[in-house]
Amino acid sequence: MKMTKENKVRILENFQTIDRLLFGKPSKNLIGCCPALMLEYTNTKGALLSVIIEMMKVTNYQAPLIKKKVTSKLLTESSIFVANKIKKATKKVMIGKKMKSHLKESLMKQIKKHQISNLSEDIKQQVESKTMSVALDNLLIGRMLKESCDYSKFNKMEGRILQEAYITVRDALVECAVDLKVMADNAR
16 A cells, blocks of 8 residues: 555654654753664654554555645644644543553552552653553554544454554653653753
């Protein structure tokens, strides 16, 4: 399946929006970050979008028609708008009862395994990681499925393999993002 111009623009928009969701600004504007970690983050983000492209093929994804000429400025404005919209949706999910009980359960497992050194810091990091994961899911998976023509293959073998790949790469991206945020905060 050849990607349409609209699908390519959606991928570019997602590339920019991911940074705005995770850091509130483009990742190139993070100060005091290790170049090797920044490279790992960028490569992982690219790998995640590669998985999304494969998911788009499986679900016969078709982004809405674009009537305007797409410029860098328009793409940036769109990514800011989408990031704000996704942040609001993510906030609603994160304050829900199910999410609170899921986080509590996850922390209790860590406490039982004696893997917690600083409880308040670990709680903060786990909430932040989960928030990032939910935001990425809303942006990449939620929007794609909402705009897809046929996602019946998504529940078959190829779709399940892609889902597992997505989760693995997304978790690696979130881990890089958390590390980058810590480094940027320490550099201030």
